[in-house]
Each structure stands twice: as C-alpha cells, then as structure tokens.
Amino acid sequence: xxxxxxxxxxxxxxxxxxxxxxxxxxxxxxxxxxxxxxxxxxxxxxxxxxxxxxxxxxxxxxxxxxxxxxxxxxxxxxxxxxxxxxxxxxxxxxxxxxxxxxxxxxxxxxxxxxxxxxxxxxxxxxxxxxxxxxxxxxxxxxxxxxxxxxxxxxxxxxxxxxxxxxxxxxxxxxxxxxxxxxxxxxxxxxxxxxxxxxxxxxx
Amino acid sequence: xxxxxxxxxxxxxxxxxxxxxxxxxxxxxxxxxxxxxxxxxxxxxxxxxxxxxxxxxxxxxxxxxxxxxxxxxxxxxxxxxxxxxxxxxxxxxxxxxxxxxxxxxxxxxxxxxxxxxxxxxxxxxxxxxxxxxxxxxxxxxxxxxxxxxxxxxxxxxxxxxxxxxxxxxxxxxxxxxxxxxxxxxxxxxxxxxxxxxxxxxxxxxxxxxxxxxxxxxxxxxxxxxxxxxxxxxxxxxxxxxxxxxxxxxxxxxxxxxxxxxxxxxxxxxxxxxxxxxxxxxxxxxxxxxxxxxxxxxxxxxxxxxxxxxxxxxxxxxxxxxxxxxxxxxxxxxxxxxxxxxxxxxxxxxxxxxxxxxxxxxxxxxxxxxxxxxxxxxxxxxxxxxxxxxxxxxxxxxxxxxxxxxxxxxxxxxxxxxxxxxxxxxxxxxxxxxxxxxxxxxx
Numbered sequence: 090x091x092x093x094x095x096x097x098x099x100x101x102x103x104x105x106x107x108x109x110x111x112x113x114x115x116x117x118x119x120x121x122x123x124x125x126x127x128x129x130x131x132x133x134x135x136x137x138x139x140x141x142x143x144x145x146x147x148x149x150x151x152x153x154x155x156x157x158x159x160x161x162x163x164x165x166x167x168x169x170x171x172x173x174x175x176x177x178x179x180x181x182x183x184x185x186x187x188x189x190x191x192x193x194x195x196x197x198x199x200x201x202x203x204x205x206x207x208x209x210x211x212x213x214x215x216x217x218x219x220x221x222x223x224x225x226x227x228x229x230x231x232x233x234x235x236x237x238x239x240x241x242x243x244x245x246x247x248x249x250x251x252x253x254x255x256x257x258x259x260x261x262x263x264x265x266x267x268x269x270x271x272x273x274x275x276x277x278x279x280x281x282x283x284x285x286x287x288x289x290x291x292x
Numbered sequence: 293x294x295x296x297x298x299x300x301x302x303x304x305x306x307x308x309x310x311x312x313x314x315x316x317x318x319x320x321x322x323x324x325x326x327x328x329x330x331x332x333x334x335x336x337x338x339x340x341x342x343x344x345x346x347x348x349x350x351x352x353x354x355x356x357x358x359x360x361x362x363x364x365x366x367x368x369x370x371x372x373x374x375x376x377x378x379x380x381x382x383x384x385x386x387x388x389x390x391x392x393x394x395x396x397x398x399x400x401x402x403x404x405x406x407x408x409x410x411x412x413x414x415x416x417x418x419x420x421x422x423x424x425x426x427x428x429x430x431x432x433x434x435x436x437x438x439x440x441x442x443x444x445x446x447x448x449x450x451x452x453x454x455x456x457x458x459x460x461x462x463x464x465x466x467x468x469x470x471x472x473x474x475x476x477x478x479x480x481x482x483x484x485x486x487x488x489x490x491x492x493x494x495x496x497x498x499x500x501x502x503x504x505x506x507x508x509x510x511x512x513x514x515x516x517x518x519x520x521x522x523x524x525x526x527x528x529x530x531x532x533x534x535x536x537x538x539x540x541x542x543x544x545x546x547x548x549x550x551x552x553x554x555x556x557x558x559x560x561x562x563x564x565x566x567x568x569x570x571x572x573x574x575x576x577x578x579x580x581x582x583x584x585x586x587x588x589x590x591x592x593x594x595x596x597x598x599x600x601x602x603x604x605x606x607x608x609x610x611x612x613x614x615x616x617x618x619x620x621x622x623x624x625x626x627x628x629x630x631x632x633x634x635x636x637x638x639x640x641x642x643x644x645x646x647x648x649x650x651x652x653x654x655x656x657x658x659x660x661x662x663x664x665x666x667x668x669x670x671x672x673x674x675x676x677x678x679x680x681x682x683x684x685x686x687x688x689x690x691x692x693x694x695x696x697x698x699x700x701x702x703x704x705x706x707x708x709x710x711x712x713x714x715x716x717x718x719x720x721x722x723x724x725x726x727x728x729x730x731x732x733x734x
Contacts, residue, residue, distance in 0.1 A: 091478065091635045123501045125476055142642040145478055171641050171648050172485055216500060249488065290476045291498050291506040 093290065095131035096144035100161055103153035107180050108261035115264060118279040119286060136161040145173045146289040150261040152180045154191040162199045169200045169252040174289045182228040182259030183235035189257050196245065200253050203243040215288040217280045224281050226263040250292045254285065298724035302717045309713050326351030336363050347373040349695065354454040355382055355683030365690040377697045383408050386682035387450040389461040392440060394660040395491025401461045403448050404438045411452055415439055418447040418458065459681035465665035467521055469493040471512055473533065474526025476500045482637035483524065484508065486655040499529055515540045521663040522546035525553040534558020541626035546662025551634045564599035564619035564630040565592035571612060579644040582606060587639060590632040591615035598622065620661060627662040
C-alpha cells in the first residue's frame with residue numbers, strides 16, 4: 090500500500106509557498122499520533138499538472154488574490170470529481186481579504202459554492218475529538234486579521250465526503266510554528282491537521 | 293344336437309372372455325418403447341391399466357420432460373426394471389440462473405451452463421425466444437460457461453443439439469453489507485467509495501493507530517453470514533480477526549483478499565495461490581484500454597489445485613506475459629477471491645474519464661464473485677412441460693446410466709385381441725338360429 094504524501098498545491102497566481110513549514114509539522118504529527126504510513130517529506134504539486142491526480146489530498150494556501158488558469162481549473166475539477174480532497178487555508182486569517190474573496194469565488198466556479206461545515210461534522214471526531222468545531226488559532230485569539238474567531242469552516246460537499254475544505258482561520262500560521270506563535274509549547278495545535286488527513290483517508 | 297353344441301360354444305367363449313376380463317392377463321416379460329415421445333407416452337398410458345413388463349428399455353432421441361421422467365421412475369418403483377438407451381449419446385447439459393448480486397447491475401441474471409467441453413450452447417429468455425445468446429463452454433476443465441442476461445421473467449432455456457434445459461431464477465436474493473478491513477489509506481478510501489457508489493452497503497474498520505480505528509457505518513455486528521455478504525481485506529495488518537474471518541468463509545461467506553492481504557499469515561489456508569514478487573506497472577497505461585497494466589501487482593505464482601484464474605495480465609516486461617493477477621477458489625461453503633493489484637485507487641484518480649466507472653465496476657465484480665446472498669422466497673418452478681434444469685443428469689439419477697442401443701429390440705407384446713372370440717360367438721349363435729329356422733322352429 091502506498092504511503093500518504095503531503096502535497097502542497099502550486100498555482101500560477103499568488104503566493105502558494107507562503108507556509109513552507111506546514112508540511113513538515115503535519116507529517117511529524119501524523120507519524121507521532123497515528124500508524125498511517127506517511128512519507129517523511131512533502132511534495133509540491135502544480136495544480137495544472139497530471140501529478141495532481143496522484144495525490145488525493147492537497148493543501149493550498151496563500152495571502153494574495155487567487156486566479157486559476159484554465160488548465161488549473163480543468164485539472165482541479167477532475168481532481169474533485171474523481172474523489173480528491175482539497176484543503177484550502179487563508180493565510181490572512183480574515184473574512185473579507187483578497188485571498189478569501191478570490192479563492193472562494195474560484196472554488197465556487199470550479200467545484201461548487203462553499204457552504205458552512207456544521208460543527209457536528211464527522212471531521213471533528215475523525216481521530217481527536219473537537220466538540221466545539223474547528224479549534225481557534227492564535228491569530229484569532231490575539232484579535233489579529235478581521236478580529237473574529239471564525240466559528241465554522243466551509244466546504245464543498247459531495248455525498249459522504251468533502252471535495253473542498255476551506256478555512257479562514259489561518260492554520261497555515263498555526264501549524265507553521267511561526268515565531269510569534271508560542272501556543273504549540275502547551276497545546277499541540279497540529280492535532281486538527283491529523284483529523285483532516287484521517288478524514289480524507291477514510292471518507 | 294348341433295344347436296346345443298353351438299349354444300355351448302357361444303356360452304363357453306363368453307365364459308372365457310369373462311374370465312379374461314376378470315383375471316389380469318400375464319405381464320409380458322420385456323418390452324422396448326420409443327424413440328418417439330408419443331410412443332413412449334402411449335406405452336406408459338397403456339401400462340396404467342395393464343400390467344407393465346418386467347423389463348423395459350426406453351429408447352430416447354432426447355432427454356425426456358420431467359413429467360415423463362418421473363413417470364418412468366414411478367414405473368421402476370412399481371417393480372419393473374426400467375433402463376434407457378439413445379442412438380447417440382445425449383449431451384450432459386445443465387443450466388442454472390441466479391440474480392446478479394451486484395446492486396449496480398439492474399435486473400440481470402447470471403446464467404451458468406454446464407456442457408461438454410468446447411460445445412456452443414444457445415441460451416435464450418423463454419419469454420423472448422427470438423433473441424438468443426450463446427455460451428461457449430470451456431474447452432478444458434470439464435466444460436461450462438456463464439453469461440449475464442437482462443432479467444428473464446419466464447426462465448432461461450439452454451439448447452445443445454436436441455437437448456434442452458430450462459431454469460428460472462429465484463425471485464430475489466438477500467444482499468447484506470460488505471465489511472472492509474485494513475489500514476487507513478487511499479486504497480481503502482477509494483475501494484469503499486467504489487462499492488458504495490455501485491450500491492453496496494459498506495461498513496469499514498480502518499486502523500489509524502494501534503489504539504484507534506475509524507468505523508464507518510457504526511459498530512459492526514458479529515462476523516457471520518447472517519450479517520455480511522462479504523469481507524474485503526485490504527492489507528496484511530489484519531491478524532487478530534483472521535480466525536473469525538476463516539470461520540466465516542467456511543460457513544459460506546465471501547472474502548476478497550486485496551493486494552498485500554494475501555501475505556497475512558492468518559489467511560494462508562484460504563489463498564488461491566502464493567503471492568509473488570511485486571511487478572511494476574507500465575507507465576502511461578492508465579489511460580489506455582487496459583488500465584490495470586499500469587498498476588503495480590503481485591502475480592499469483594502458484595495456484596492451489598482447486599483455484600481458478602479469473603484475470604491474467606498482458607505482459608508488463610520480459611517473462612510476465614499471462615501472469616495470473618486475480619484468482620478464486622472455494623473454501624468449504626465459502627468463496628475467496630485473491631486480487632494481486634496494489635493501489636488500484638490510482639486507476640480511479642488517473643485513469644481518464646472512464647477510470648472511476650471502471651474502478652467501480654471492477655471492485656464490485658470482485659465482491660460479486662464471492663458475495664453470500666441467500667435466496668429470498670422460493671424458486672419459481674419451470675413450466676410443467678419444460679425440459680428441467682439438468683435433464684440428462686436427472687435422467688441418469690432417475691434411471692441410471694444408458695444401456696447400449698439395440699436396433700432389434702422386441703416390440704411391446706400386445707394382449708390377445710378380443711375380436712376372434714366375438715366372431716366365434718356371432719357365428720355360433722347365428723348357426724344355432726339358422727338351424728332352428730331351417731327346422732321350422734322359431
């Protein structure tokens with residue numbers, strides 16, 4: 090059986106590589122908490138390439154406006170239709186920023202309009218228990234960005250699975266062990282990443 | 293004196309006829325009937341009111357209908373020695389019909405035909421005989437073949453030469469959930485998705501850590517045929533449940549051993565063959581007409597004697613032509629399919645527009661091949677005048693093997709006709725009357 094490979098999406102617009110430390114931290118947590126076979130290093134997958142279809146879970150982040158090319162849209166649509174799951178995180182941790190507005194518009198056009206993910210969704214019980222829904226990030230609690238604690242994630246649902254999971258909670262900073270973020274010293278905030286990947290691997 | 297003599301003759305003849313009528317005539321010692329069905333049925337009808345011969349040879353030009361066969365068997369049970377013969381050997385033809393245990397295949401039946409090796413059997417829905425299909429019986433291994441037809445409401449008739457067989461499917465089957473076991477990973481996720489999208493009800497227990505597993509569909513009930521149609525094992529991590537799975541299979545359950553699962557020691561006694569070394573697939577073949585060539589596989593190196601290869605692969609390199617990748621066998625009352633492909637999910641994700649559908653159908657086919665699905669309700673009987681599902685086999689079971697054909701078998705001995713006695717009575721009484729008239733007496 091092939092091992093899980095953490096794939097980060099590379100797209101032509103924006104700053105797709107704004108969270109380079111996330112893959113290593115998530116891979117470390119997966120190996121620490123689970124027995125899932127996981128590749129020790131992540132890969133970078135161009136959104137327009139056939140390589141995308143070899144990685145059914147792909148992480149996409151950035152700060153800047155997102156505008157997919159036609160090839161990226163076409164490939165992303167195939168990816169979603171065939172069973173892939175795209176996890177998108179707004180590195181700006183706000184609700185009306187450039188990334189959020191453009192990314193949700195693109196995803197709505199390519200896959201399906203995003204809707205709120207109920208906090209009772211099985212995603213929050215896939216491995217660790219998150220009874221209150223998505224865990225808050227340090228940036229949310231510090232009042233940065235839009236000064237909100239976002240109570241929900243968003244998704245493009247498909248029967249019995251998620252094709253797109255969208256967050257504007259800035260997990261990219263939270264899981265990247267940003268120097269400003271000291272929470273990981275007492276609370277392992279990558280546990281929710283484990284839930285997302287376990288969910289992707291089992292639903 | 294003459295008149296008295298004539299009256300005596302008439303009275304004596306009447307007495308003889310009366311005695312014959314009261315006392316059954318002696319049974320003929322042996323008889324041969326046929327080969328025309330009308331002659332055979334006529335003889336049977338005659339022997340319902342007259343003693344049957346001690347020994348009968350029934351000549352057949354084809355297998356008899358169940359009604360006639362049962363009639364001959366009854367005659368045999370009544371004490372006559374009934375044997376049968378045919379001018380040419382009757383082909384051993386048998387047919388069975390079962391609904392397809394695949395929720396994605398709507399209203400279809402699987403027709404299985406047993407016939408002499410290499411023969412071509414015409415198969416037709418009895419309700420629409422104008423559109424026959426045909427099945428080529430396997431050239432080796434005892435013969436046999438199968439075909440899937442749209443649901444046949446009136447039964448299916450198989451014809452080989454002059455021999456016909458007919459069977460009907462039971463009304464429906466009870467299809468139970470499928471249990472998927474293994475480690476959390478893409479193979480499990482997409483195998484479950486394929487089966488669910490095809491209509492199977494799937495429960496899963498996927499191991500995430502030594503102390504945790506994801507249970508899709510809630511806590512699974514005990515592993516037995518009352519709860520599950522099949523179990524799919526995805527890898528070699530399943531050890532604790534091994535004995536329970538083996539018991540389930542021997543009791544009639546179905547098991548799919550996918551990929552590395554064949555390497556689990558717990559399943560050593562259930563394998564269709566020994567898994568060989570991994571062979572890489574052909575790069576780029578996912579989007580061809582034979583996408584599974586692109587998949588890494590563990591060919592089945594040595595089949596166990598009762599296993600049947602289900603899928604061979606075109607060569608992916610030197611010395612790999614015709615390697616067996618999928619094989620099946622029966623284990624006690626259950627069935628096992630061993631599939632040597634690894635990471636079939638790549639077919640779904642990267643196999644072009646048809647990849648997902650192909651992946652779904654292939655996985656469903658694996659489960660369908662082993663699924664335990666008991667009949668719901670009684671099987672419908674074929675029409676009374678139909679030939680039956682295995683006419684030659686049932687004929688042999690009823691009357692034994694055929695005896696050599698003899699061209700000059702004795703005809704059925706008929707009883708002495710009554711008309712000479714009647715003529716004698718008429719002549720005697722007529723002579724007596726004439727004698728009296730000539731003497732002037734009335």
